[in-house]
Amino acid sequence: MTVGWVSRVNFQPPMIAVCINRSHFTPKGIQENGSFSINIPNRSMLEVTDYCGLKSGKTTDKSKLFELFRGQLHTAPMIAECPLNMECKLVQTVELPSNYLFIGEIVAAYCEERFMTDGQPDIKKINPFVLSMPDNSYWSVGELVGKAWQAGKQFQKAEEQGSADGSPPKGAGRGFREMYERKPPWDIDGPQSEIVRLAEQGEIKPPVLDVGCGTGENALYLAGIGLEVLGIDFIPAAIEKALSKAKGRSSAPAFLVWDALNLQNLGKKFNTVIDSGFFHALPDEKRPVFVKSLAAVLNPGGTYLMMCFSEHQPGSWGPRRVTQAEIRKCFSRGWQVNYIREAKFDTNRGPLKCNAWLCSITMAAQ
């Protein structure tokens, strides 16, 4: 039978539960055999899966629809066409008013090599579909949008930093989130003029990654002139704004909530990484982490184009100032600094422009 109400319920030993209406035919078999199997269909099995949810075993022998195989328990046949099968020994039955909650210990799992990556089931290769209710619709799995147990780390750090002394943190996290609730000074409703200049000079070669893309103006501009671009930022509010700006545009960049210190897990390489105001927000100890992360996503010979606040910017408001020497030190091994030039950040505070360094740094071929 087709079951949508399935959940993992115990860590060790691994247990999974299915919730089945008492009136169905399947509970009888589970109770008699003391076992059941869970078989994950892929996208190509959508119709037959739905059919198994329409027809009862009381009137139709659904086992004829599939090639079956048996595992250790012998009593829980599994569907060979399904990319992933779990064989379960019934350990507990919870009797609910209209349903049985059958809890099974997973005694074995079966998955062919072709549906795995690095010895683990790969959701892309398995290509399952999911059920949403109450609209009763099937959906395929979309793009990777974040790494579990990692995506929240930056947020966690920002929370801890922000609450430590109650003051807004110097560079990251809560301060940024608050700024994006309003309009940060660098949000100028268009690209930075230095980025436009770099693009016009042909220095930005696709595919392009925009780290700390904010609400996406630079990425939107680059996509608009035909470049393939991914913009990432760890502030969800910024990415939400970027996505809504991108909506309806014929050539829009992709945007993702992502930590720039964890680019190695993006699963994609780029020829150019642009950075307008991310590097200067990094604390000292994070700079080498970022440089390593950067090296993991640039193709050999790829270039990092970065603009940061320079020490020539008077006053103490805004992000920390960075010197040329600091930049050169960060990129002293395995990189070639092509140039570090004086430049200006545009802001939305009238004619105010801020002193910056604009750098072109190429990753040496390995």
Ligand SMILES: Cc1cc2nc3c(=O)[nH]c(=O)nc-3n(C[C@H](O)[C@H](O)[C@H](O)COP(=O)(O)O)c2cc1C
């Ligand atoms: C998408 C889908 C999900 C379903 N999920 C469940 C479920 O979680 N629990 C349940 O009792 N019935 C569920 N059903 C209904 C049963 O699959 C259906 O009544 C089936 O005919 C029962 O088969 P049986 O009588 O052979 O056991 C689902 C049906 C569909 C189409």
